Amino acid sequence: MKPSIPKGTRDFSPEEMIRRNYIFEVIRNVYQRYGFLEIETPAMENLSTLEGKYGEEGDKLLYRVLNSGPVMDSLRSVADPKVSDLTEKGLRYDLTVPFARYVVMHQHELNFPFKRYQIQPVWRADRPQKGRYREFYQCDADVIGSDSLLNEVELIRVIQDVFSTLKLGVSIKLNNRKILSGIAEILGASNQIIDITVAIDKLDKIGIDKVNDELLAKGLSESAVHRLQPIIKMSGSNGTKLELLDQLLAESEIGRKGLQEMRLVLSVLEQLGGSWGSLEVDVTLARGLNYYTGTIIEVKVSDSRSNFTSSVCGGGRYDDLTGIFGLTGMSGVGISFGADRIYDVLEEVKGFPDLSNAATRILFVNFGHDEAVHCLGLITKLRNDGINAELYPDAAKMKKQIAYADAKKIPYIALVGTDEIKTGQIAVKDLATGEQSKLTMDELLHVLR
């Protein structure tokens, strides 16, 4: 039998894991620095938790887990088993809904406002393509139980910190669901907000004419499409855009509220200074609209070395995150980094730093049992000093042992045979330069640190 793995899943090599862990560590460190606490939730949730939370499209992409036990055993004899008897669990589709479930289940133990982060894989039965996998990691941070817009500010700072640490140029796009509602309202098409936003979200991709065609096809009136044009075509600085929106949304209470929120977030960020990447008001941004109620955030790569167009981070505010699970009045705001996409981009732009310290620094050549045991003692000292060191386990030909070090990109080898044991020294060879010298343990530690 030929081994294989499911479509859209991947194995990760040791080299890839070192790089993946670098990304996770950068994000984890920033989250912790901002006071977020880590949780984990199970890979499987009950289907009742997941279904209906991601829209019609999302339900189709849910992985359902077949039940085990007597029902399955007797399945052969059952003509038309009910689906609920077949499956009652599904794989996690994102981290936000499980988090909402977690908050409701643990509400009496939590200290609100609760700031949590979570770095775990999620699964979607999507057709794989560029930057899209069936199993991928999300790195979420959410604040629940606080309405303050300073949470939005902090999360945007988190995004800036992460990408500045990764040295990746990005464009952070900001919108607000209330502004979108205001736009729909002044067009007299409040009930068509989804159609309108989904259409204008495609502006970058398909151009203004096709966006207008789609709007008309969705039943929006000619005059409404006409009045929408200055909004779609809006350009210039954030200040210019906000002024234009002020005029356009003067008659909409909800629109004005959205603008006020946007202004506050931007002005605080401006006062704090020290940004990374561009921060851009973009009313065509409409991702995840099903649940966002306030701020909407999306981050795209804007590095000249990259052709990557998918978003690498997204987020926003949900006024009633836990309402579906029976806990009302809990506002939440959060972001999610797509680690796999960030990996692809860093690979593309050759943006990974030198991570060789994560691997073995020195290999001890094995000259036989007694020498090897002596080496293990020396290796223990190095390890206690935080240096990654290993012994070649077999007394193979030296050629083979050095080739092993070479292939593993280990920078140094140590040769400790009977002579060195007698003198208490360690012959150390730098494989890059070929230079070899006899060192004491202290000198060796100095070299490797």
Added chain:
RNA sequence: GUGAUUGUAGCUCAGUUGGUUAGAGCGCCAGAUUGUGGCUCUGGAGGUCGCGGGUUCGAGCCCCGUCUUUCACCCCA
């Protein structure tokens, strides 16, 4: 879900209008070299041509199905 696309050695790929025993480079193993790698030389192993069916005297090549790869749409991290 829709429309394309890919699959030949561990890897990257050749393979003529269908024709004898399917090739190359790199990698791998052994030796030249029993305490010194990369370079070089010599020798060697390694393939159900994704899988199943069909057409044919004959299929890596043509047809059908299926799985897989990659890409776009939809949607999304």
